[in-house]
Amino acid sequence: MNYLDLPKPATLILDAGGNIEHISSSTCELLGYQPAELQSLNWIDICVPPLFQIKTKRIFDAVLSGKKDLPDQIIFPVLSKSGDQHLFSWHSEPRFDASGRAIGSITTGIAIPEDAVKQENSYLQTAARNQAVLDNAIEAIISTNNRGIITHANKTTESILGYKPNELLGKRITCLIPMNIISDCAREIRFHMQSTDTNTVINREVEARHKDGRKIPVELTVTEITIGGTFSFTGIMRDISERKLSEARLKKSKEEVQQARDRLTQMDRLHLASEMSAGLAHELNQPLSAISMYAQGCHNLLNNSELDRHKLSNTLLRIDTQAQRAGEIIRNIRALMERQELHHQLTDINTLIRSTIELAEEDYECRAIDFECIFSHSLPQVEIVYGQIQQVLLNLIRNACDAMIAIPVEEKSISIISEQYSDSFIKVSVRDRGSGIDIQHRDKIFQNFFSTKNSGMGMGLAISYSIITSHGGVMDINPEYSDGAEFFFTLPIMTNLRKPSHGE
């Protein structure tokens, strides 16, 4: 900008209070005053627009106190008698008396002609490029003047808030952002203007109003911008409804998974499922091995030529102690199982299946597997112990995963089918694409400690079987399915709520 080359300098001599001691006649003329009219009046109160008074006063005081790092030029408008604003570029020097005390300032100003701002239009190309950038931004970018009137809006505004950019020009910003938030921002900006010279940036999450009245959560950034001495504000709004939604969904699903986990943890504890039964096996193994070794030791003692009766009797007592220890472990588990509360609740089986799949997908092995749900949607509710049935289903899913361990990822698939089985039963089937079940194992598969897995305890299916039986249902494999294994269980629609006995 080359407006500094332009003539019409204004000269002011102010006293320490900012009162006018002298003002050049051309300045008076420009502002529409007679020179005598302004004499001794306070320059800042009379000629500086209210919005700039605080800032101007601060700069004036800084000049008088001899502050070094002030900007050479300060651009702000002055008010004419008729209320028009004229833009000036100001420079002030302090005046001192003989003792070195600051007694006022000499201030010179150069008027910036109206067309200086227009000259910027010569940078149309830049502007066009800037516009393109603005329009392609993923945020709505809206500028207002210092009275809150919208002076510019980019194209994205339409996709977020429903208004075409042209519709918004001249409207108040309050049609987009609630009044209380605007005044909040304005207060904060004013506060910053008083305390710092730097541009203020305000950032907060608010709800903007869509043209159709909906509330859109947005992240609002407000910056104060000074162009050619005129303050304006630019608000940048980023649509965060997706983020909000997924945050909420994530929170909800995390809670649900956690709840389900809690229930299952409980079930695991009660039903001695895989890991626990391994731990239990270890616990029981200890006294059993000790007994076995003591017994063999006694046998050896008896075969020795000299019988050490004392040692023999001592060892027999230890065998007894170990047997008691094993008994104690069993008793503890019984006690644990009896604490179990069986709460039957009316359940939509499809909901249970879906939540169990989510739970299964938490497991690393199941993550890569494609789940196919074939649901009958008109099924009546069943009255079941939710966690137990979930445990059964999870167990079948895990078995299915294990059965497909050796096949390529893209072929891994588990189908879960819910259907009406008869008038009084519903049926849930789990199919995998694994190697299937050897027909000779069919009778043994639900028995305790039968397992074809290297690391299995053979407890999972046995427990599942007893849970289904206690619910009055049946569990079996479908021998006709040949693409893998199909396990199914049925549940009665009208459950006769008899108390199942524990440890069945």
Add this chain to the structure above:
Amino acid sequence: MESKNIVYIVDDDPDVLDATCMLLESTGLETQRFNSAMSFLNSINQNSQGCIVLDVRMPNMSGLKLQSEIMRREICLPIIFITGHGDVPMAVEAMKNGALEFFQKPFRDQEFIDCVYGALDINQQSLNNLNRVHSIQRRIATLTKREQQIMQYMTEGHITKVIADKLAISPRTVETHRARVMEKMQAKTLAQLIHMVMET
């Protein structure tokens, strides 16, 4: 010699530890019991003889960790593992690292006892081998530099004349050295001598 063979048993379960010791002692073996890996490491050294029975699952230092620590300290006792539950990868690792056997509880006591005796035999044998190697090394140390040179050529299969040429001395002198080598090494035949040198 036999009486020095001790079965070192490390198990954190005092009952199982006691039963294992009782079982082995009932067959006339001498045992030493330790309830942790640390207490075991503190009392064993490279001169210890016998074998080690380790529980896989122990707090602080597992049996597998203890095994590698034993190897790091160059304690060459055979190790027999006992585990509470079948853990195939663990067993594979233990065997790879040179464990003699891996027993899963509850095991057949007689098999275990046999294995312990086998371990003691292996230890005795390697001890004998070690002693033999030491005595050969002592004999080699009594040779003069020239005799060691000549022994080197002899074991490489050179005849007296070739050795004499190589060393620029007379065949007679070589013959004298050869006789001294055979005498000092207590070897009756050249084959025996070669065998001894190979062993060191």
